[in-house]
Ligand SMILES: NC(=O)C1=CN([C@@H]2O[C@H](COP(=O)(O)OP(=O)(O)OC[C@H]3O[C@@H](n4cnc5c(N)ncnc54)[C@H](O)[C@@H]3O)[C@@H](O)[C@H]2O)C=CC1
């Protein structure tokens with residue numbers, strides 16, 4: 001029996017993500033948690049004729065969170081505010097850091113063995129926050145904590161296919177590594193499978209589009225939020241891979257932002273990049289992140305320049321998350 005939880009289930013990402021999980025045959029029980037509207041979203045989804053049972057919970061002074069999280073095998077977290085035009089993901093830290101911290105404390109207490117998939121921005125900082133909270137509670141398993149960067153991979157597939165003419169973009173495997181904001185996002189087109197030929201005069205614009213694809217959506221939505229539907233697709237794609245690997249399927253690899261020193265093969269990459277939290281292709285298995293795959297050392301000269309910028313930006317984002325847990329802001 002697999003129990004999946006969506007925390008932030010009533011939101012722009014949460015609702016379509018919950019729909020995809022309700023339709024997924026790997027899920028037996030789906031618990032929806034949010035500070036608003038979950039009874040309605042759960043009632044709506046529960047009429048869909050797929051096997052998963054659906055329940056919805058509001059906080060109820062901690063009782064709702066306890067009921068939602070207890071027994072969970074996987075918790076996906078899209079809780080928190082999205083960007084408006086003119087904001088960076090880091091501008092979301094002030095509000096979302098506290099939201100993520102609270103939810104992770106709930107996970108530490110009620111389902112410490114669950115896979116935890118963090119979507120809430122800024123991912124570069126919210127994942128270190130989660131790691132520190134879990135460490136403090138004595139239940140941190142680095143193989144089970146994932147920052148979801150799949151949307152960057154999905155965008156890279158789509159934008160590259162737009163140039164090469166590939167009709168099924170998801171047939172491309174393109175490592176997108178680093179973090180999840182602006183210049184911390186580094187696509188490695190030189191390691192695409194099958195190989196792709198990006199004309200030199202299109203390279204810079206393509207890299208920029210992958211790095212700032214989120215801004216494209218924020219601008220187009222004009223104050224109504226950021227990517228939700230493409231994120232629900234990407235979040236589900238990653239969650240499904242984690243669940244398939246957990247059930248024994250072999251050979252599943254997808255990039256994710258993880259605590260590298262805790263994952264086999266990750267230590268060398270952490271040392272090379274100067275960052276303990278970093279996204280690289282991860283081989284998934286029954287225990288979660290089984291192996292970090294070193295694509296960094298194979299980057300070409302152009303990509304190495306992009307990586308240098310990413311390393312520096314990421315260090316600040318990671319430290320900000322760690323500090324938030326150990327020296328919380330006084331007010
Ligand atoms: N990792 C990625 O690639 C992406 C991340 N995001 C991020 O995902 C987050 C959510 O985005 P949207 O769904 O568009 O926002 P939204 O505002 O539509 O939904 C967020 C939901 O979180 C809920 N929420 C707030 N505090 C909560 C708490 N303490 N516990 C449970 N639920 C709580 C809200 O009630 C709301 O229903 C944002 O931080 C956004 O920046 C968005 C797109 C891509």
Ligand SMILES: O=C([O-])CC(=O)C(=O)O
Pocket residue numbers: 082083089121151213214215217218226227
């Ligand atoms: O841009 C945003 O704020 C939302 C996000 O992370 C993305 O779409 O990649």
